[in-house]
Amino acid sequence: MTTTRSLVASEPNKPFPGNDSRYQRGLWAEEICQQYYQKLGFARVAHRLRTPFGEVDWVFKREGIWVCVEVKLWRATDDIHMCVKFAQKQRLRRAYEYLLSKVHKNLEFHLVVVGSDGSVQVYEDFLW
Numbered sequence: 001m002t003t004t005r006s007l008v009a010s011e012p013n014k015p016f017p018g019n020d021s022r023y024q025r026g027l028w029a030e031e032i033c034q035q036y037y038q039k040l041g042f043a044r045v046a047h048r049l050r051t052p053f054g055e056v057d058w059v060f061k062r063e064g065i066w067v068c069v070e071v072k073l074w075r076a077t078d079d080i081h082m083c084v085k086f087a088q089k090q091r092l093r094r095a096y097e098y099l100l101s102k103v104h105k106n107l108e109f110h111l112v113v114v115g116s117d118g119s120v121q122v123y124e125d126f127l128w
Contacts, residue, residue, distance in 0.1 A: 029073035029114040030057060036112070036120045042067065053094035066107045068096060074113045084111060084126070093127045 034044060042060035049056045049068075058069040070092055072083045084092075096109045111123040 025073050026071070030071050032114045032118055032120060033058060033069060033071045033112045036122075037067070037069070049099075051095045051098050053098055054091040056092070056095055056099070059099075064106055066099075066103055066105050068099060068107065068109045069112050070109070071112045071114065074115070083113065089127060096127060 030047070034047075037058070037060045038044070040062070042062040044058070045061050045066070046059040047057070049059050056068045057071045058067075060067045060069065070084065074083045092109065096107070100107050108124060109127050111126040113121045113123070115121075
């Protein structure tokens, strides 16, 4: 079952790059995600971590809990299945299993959907 947490982040450090490239908008969303987890007391472990199965956007850690995060910039956050396609979800699941075998710790995988207003929605355990 997917657990959802939402919040409107405090003012982002940078305004939404509306007319910039998809790459720049993605970087902006990743920065908002990082701010969110750091406000929760998580330490940044890795950004754009490469595994044999693909890249994980962020890895954070707090008190023995490791969290892998996939970040999406999405205007319509009602249906998370629309922003993560089946093939990508399978790839992320394999990356998660690979990291779990390496870390041997309490590892979670979250989907973070960032709105253009800086709002953050976290979907915990969205891989299952």
